Amino acid sequence: MRMSWSVGPISALVTRSALAKPATRLYPVERRTPYARTRGHIEFRIDDCNFCTICAHKCPTLAIQVHKQDKTWAIDHSRCILCGICVEDCREGCITLSPLPCPPMRAKEVLSFRQEHEAPTVKVAAPAIER
Ligand code: SF4
Ligand code: SF4
Numbered sequence: 001m002r003m004s005w006s007v008g009p010i011s012a013l014v015t016r017s018a019l020a021k022p023a024t025r026l027y028p029v030e031r032r033t034p035y036a037r038t039r040g041h042i043e044f045r046i047d048d049c050n051f052c053t054i055c056a057h058k059c060p061t062l063a064i065q066v067h068k069q070d071k072t073w074a075i076d077h078s079r080c081i082l083c084g085i086c087v088e089d090c091r092e093g094c095i096t097l098s099p100l101p102c103p104p105m106r107a108k109e110v111l112s113f114r115q116e117h118e119a120p121t122v123k124v125a126a127p128a129i130e131r
Contacts, residue, residue, distance in 0.1 A: 034099035039082040041102035043074055046113040048092040049073055055095060056087035071115040078108050 012117075025032060034040060036107045052067040063079035064086060066072070 031100075034101075036099075038099040039084070040098045040100040041077060042080055042082070042086065043075060043096045043098045044075065044111075044113060045094050045096075046073060046115050047094075049094045049115060050092060051115075052091075054089050054091070058085050058089050060085065065110075071117075072083060072112055073115075074106075074110050074112040076110045077102050077105070 049072060051066055051073070053068065054061075056064040056066040059080075060083060061079045061081055063076045063081075065074045065076075082097065084097055087097050108124045
């Protein structure tokens with residue numbers, strides 16, 4: 001049984017594909033605007049963190065590590081499932097859910113933060129000079 005070919009639909013398809021815009025973007029140079037409520041990646045602001053470790057204990061995938069003594073907070077983005085529990089449970093508002101995707105990484109890496117606040121120092125006033 002011989003099949004009959006029609007050139008018309010194929011040439012129309014080729015022409016349409018040749019004239020259409022590319023179906024992909026030149027990421028990361030060209031980025032898509034995120035949809036409302038897109039869960040992109042976790043962002044952290046260390047300034048107000050009191051290292052209570054609640055976020056680390058509540059995280060279901062153990063993506064967060066907190067060391068109170070060292071004043072460090074770390075996240076392994078490859079473990080994070082973007083559930084948002086840490087965002088809801090941080091009483092200090094240090095953790096937010098960004099709609100933008102995680103920045104590209106060449107290797108699996110843990111992002112660490114260290115709080116550099118100096119402990120308040122007590123200044124002793126110099127004794128007044130008597131004349
Ligand atoms: S980020 Fe929030 S919940 Fe986590 S240790 Fe800091 S203050 Fe506590
Ligand atoms: S969003 Fe969920 S999985 Fe990701 S770090 Fe927070 S608690 Fe863990």
